Amino acid sequence: MKPINVGLLGIGTVGGGTFTVLERNADEIARRAGRPIRIDVVADTNLDLAKKVTGGRCRLTGDAFAVTGDPNVDIVVELIGGCGVAKDLVLAAIDRGKHVVTANKALLANHGNEIFAAAQRRGVTVAFEAAVAGGIPIIKALREGLTANRIEWIAGIINGTTNFILSEMRDKGLPFAAALAEAQRLGYAEADPTFDVEGIDAAHKLTIMSAIAFGNSMKFGDAHIEGISRLDSSDIKYAEQLGYRIKLLGITRRAAQGVELRVHPALISARRLIANVEGAMNAVLVKGDAVGATLYYGKGAGAEPTASAVIADLVDVARMLTADPEHRVPHLAFQPEAIVELPILPISEIVSSYYLRLRVEDRPGVLADITRILADHQISIEAMIQREPGEGEEQADIIMLTHQTREKNIDEAIVRIEQLPVITGRVTRLRLEGLL
Amino acid sequence: MKPINVGLLGIGTVGGGTFTVLERNADEIARRAGRPIRIDVVADTNLDLAKKVTGGRCRLTGDAFAVTGDPNVDIVVELIGGCGVAKDLVLAAIDRGKHVVTANKALLANHGNEIFAAAQRRGVTVAFEAAVAGGIPIIKALREGLTANRIEWIAGIINGTTNFILSEMRDKGLPFAAALAEAQRLGYAEADPTFDVEGIDAAHKLTIMSAIAFGNSMKFGDAHIEGISRLDSSDIKYAEQLGYRIKLLGITRRAAQGVELRVHPALISARRLIANVEGAMNAVLVKGDAVGATLYYGKGAGAEPTASAVIADLVDVARMLTADPEHRVPHLAFQPEAIVELPILPISEIVSSYYLRLRVEDRPGVLADITRILADHQISIEAMIQREPGEGEEQADIIMLTHQTREKNIDEAIVRIEQLPVITGRVTRLRLEGLL
Numbered sequence: 001m002k003p004i005n006v007g008l009l010g011i012g013t014v015g016g017g018t019f020t021v022l023e024r025n026a027d028e029i030a031r032r033a034g035r036p037i038r039i040d041v042v043a044d045t046n047l048d049l050a051k052k053v054t055g056g057r058c059r060l061t062g063d064a065f066a067v068t069g070d071p072n073v074d075i076v077v078e079l080i081g082g083c084g085v086a087k088d089l090v091l092a093a094i095d096r097g098k099h100v101v102t103a104n105k106a107l108l109a110n111h112g113n114e115i116f117a118a119a120q121r122r123g124v125t126v127a128f129e130a131a132v133a134g135g136i137p138i139i140k141a142l143r144e145g146l147t148a149n150r151i152e153w154i155a156g157i158i159n160g161t162t163n164f165i166l167s168e169m170r171d172k173g174l175p176f177a178a179a180l181a182e183a184q185r186l187g188y189a190e191a192d193p194t195f196d197v198e199g200i201d202a203a204h205k206l207t208i209m210s211a212i213a214f215g216n217s218m219k220f221g222d223a224h225i226e227g228i229s230r231l232d233s234s235d236i237k238y239a240e241q242l243g244y245r246i247k248l249l250g251i252t253r254r255a256a257q258g259v260e261l262r263v264h265p266a267l268i269s270a271r272r273l274i275a276n277v278e279g280a281m282n283a284v285l286v287k288g289d290a291v292g293a294t295l296y297y298g299k300g301a302g303a304e305p306t307a308s309a310v311i312a313d314l315v316d317v318a319r320m321l322t323a324d325p326e327h328r329v330p331h332l333a334f335q336p337e338a339i340v341e342l343p344i345l346p347i348s349e350i351v352s353s354y355y356l357r358l359r360v361e362d363r364p365g366v367l368a369d370i371t372r373i374l375a376d377h378q379i380s381i382e383a384m385i386q387r388e389p390g391e392g393e394e395q396a397d398i399i400m401l402t403h404q405t406r407e408k409n410i411d412e413a414i415v416r417i418e419q420l421p422v423i424t425g426r427v428t429r430l431r432l433e434g435l436l
Numbered sequence: 437m438k439p440i441n442v443g444l445l446g447i448g449t450v451g452g453g454t455f456t457v458l459e460r461n462a463d464e465i466a467r468r469a470g471r472p473i474r475i476d477v478v479a480d481t482n483l484d485l486a487k488k489v490t491g492g493r494c495r496l497t498g499d500a501f502a503v504t505g506d507p508n509v510d511i512v513v514e515l516i517g518g519c520g521v522a523k524d525l526v527l528a529a530i531d532r533g534k535h536v537v538t539a540n541k542a543l544l545a546n547h548g549n550e551i552f553a554a555a556q557r558r559g560v561t562v563a564f565e566a567a568v569a570g571g572i573p574i575i576k577a578l579r580e581g582l583t584a585n586r587i588e589w590i591a592g593i594i595n596g597t598t599n600f601i602l603s604e605m606r607d608k609g610l611p612f613a614a615a616l617a618e619a620q621r622l623g624y625a626e627a628d629p630t631f632d633v634e635g636i637d638a639a640h641k642l643t644i645m646s647a648i649a650f651g652n653s654m655k656f657g658d659a660h661i662e663g664i665s666r667l668d669s670s671d672i673k674y675a676e677q678l679g680y681r682i683k684l685l686g687i688t689r690r691a692a693q694g695v696e697l698r699v700h701p702a703l704i705s706a707r708r709l710i711a712n713v714e715g716a717m718n719a720v721l722v723k724g725d726a727v728g729a730t731l732y733y734g735k736g737a738g739a740e741p742t743a744s745a746v747i748a749d750l751v752d753v754a755r756m757l758t759a760d761p762e763h764r765v766p767h768l769a770f771q772p773e774a775i776v777e778l779p780i781l782p783i784s785e786i787v788s789s790y791y792l793r794l795r796v797e798d799r800p801g802v803l804a805d806i807t808r809i810l811a812d813h814q815i816s817i818e819a820m821i822q823r824e825p826g827e828g829e830e831q832a833d834i835i836m837l838t839h840q841t842r843e844k845n846i847d848e849a850i851v852r853i854e855q856l857p858v859i860t861g862r863v864t865r866l867r868l869e870g871l872l
Binding site: 021025032033126141147148153213217232251260261274296308310316326341344345350397399433434435 | 741
């Protein structure tokens, strides 16, 4: 089937990631979308960079407006950012009847009302999953997954730079300036970090979520915004003593008299899941009246996580343009003709780490016998504790954690261990999942 | 616009929740879906219960097959459960050209291949968000939100009953049987708990997620399933000493030779977010090659959380039947004509708890002055710590956490506190969010 042709505006970090992932996962994406999605043309002012990233496998141009008017282009992906030329390009693409995918939160928070109205009139869609929380499909959750609910509030860690800085301040007791420098050194913060550390980026994202949650128009200008640059590390320390963590939160809440829309550092009980979101990760907590609290967690920035959201939007549009409406989303995500028969592995073939508990007679040489058997089966031990027998007992518990091994190896080793005369009863075996 | 008419099969816990939420949030749901969604007819063998729950506000019948053939019904919602009559009803509804929404994981894990093929042939959709992880929109995330990714693995806490039991065993040091009895007393476990505690329910849900993740057909019969009934509380204790929690996990992973599909208790590092999912909550961790690890957390069961997912599917179908394809999902979730202008509250009007740090001269009566001012402004104190002056210092830090109050109250109080002669410098004020 004829591919969907994408015109990509901007081949920076996210643009490069989008190009890479679309190529690498082309087969899998086509099986889901019903047809291939390919980047037909890339526009960037830096043509050398564009040539390097794309390897000459698509057309290049320095004229982004030529892309928005290109009859060969089905969808325009805007990854330039900001409210300058990006706005003109998005409106030009809409005007030419192109669907648009954008990651541009500043543009939507400031001019979304105008852009969506234009798209509505022209019969095209402007998709923007990548504008909020990177790869986390939070826009889809809010617009489609939680439609039964009266949304009560949203609280999100939606800026990875500030969350990284706050984690550093807490972990290492650093003052703000030192943690910021570390974030800049590692590439988590830009040379001019104002947009991130003063909460403006988070407020853009929050504005978009607030509008969707409450059916309100975009009101970025009315948001209350405080950043973290004046946060004192002593407050982080005191908060911790009281059982709290300090996070930069974006909060929007439906109150009796209106809507709260605010970004600021806040204390959260350390027992809450969201308080334990560390480093550059993002998380959004959504409270609905029917569903209760739901949380969405993942990488909020970076080339491929953001590309994941851009491409999800491309697949959405491709499915809309391809399938009959009833089967826009295939039952099993992949088109029926693309479902394969992958065998399920027998449990003996899986690879895992293991927890072993052995009850042994407390005499010399026991451990040597056990570790010898494990070594014979190429099983290495990561940790071990031995609980000495209590008073009047003659048996000790040995607990071992192994490195990864095939399950049949561990089971064969256990059969041999259980034959040792010093072992009492059966060996307890549990799997240990690193989730890596 | 003409309402979407739903035929509801089964008015038990989830059916009742669906009826309640559809009525309570009728306006909000219609603003999102583009037209009202109403339950036109309910079928249940217990007509007295049906009458009580619906209050006579829809038609009732004891004959579920009459509903599947009812020309007035647009969508059939199957909430009977199991693989008996529910299967015949779903196939009958498909045969009559009805769209189907179901929460029936057993049915889909065992007969999904047949059911989806029938729906595909007949040109209808079978939606099943409620079949996995209750109100968490994980099916939507997998089928639509993560389509860019080659999914590497999924690991989920997808049975609330067993997670509650494991939390009780760990918190209170209870053996399995006692924790199960407690779960039964609180309504988290059924009289016959086999499906939950032996991992079968989790395996149904995992089978569905695995098929969607890897484009595989449903292979429930090949799943490896172990429950928690033989788990010894000493292992929970030893795991904790080593820095791990034991959870009943559903794991599916793409390996070189095939797909892992397994449910069993497993140790997870306590530092992982998913290890801290306690009580009857669910969470699903999905690893994609582009997005990295994403986590989805919420209530996995219960009347309204599950109804949230059922109704999200109803809205999906209603949007498909209502809007032009380009605007199936409105840009801001609500139909453009339903967007309202809700005012954003000034920050002085928000309600929050507060953290205050005051630097004071260390002399008697200081605290009395401060607490008097707070009391004058109706601000009550939840916790306080005082850091005595270090050697050679003359000033102490007082840290206070307040109960909820309006921000203008706290700001007025701070102005007065800063005028006290014993206060040095400015008062530090941070918001404390209970997220309730």
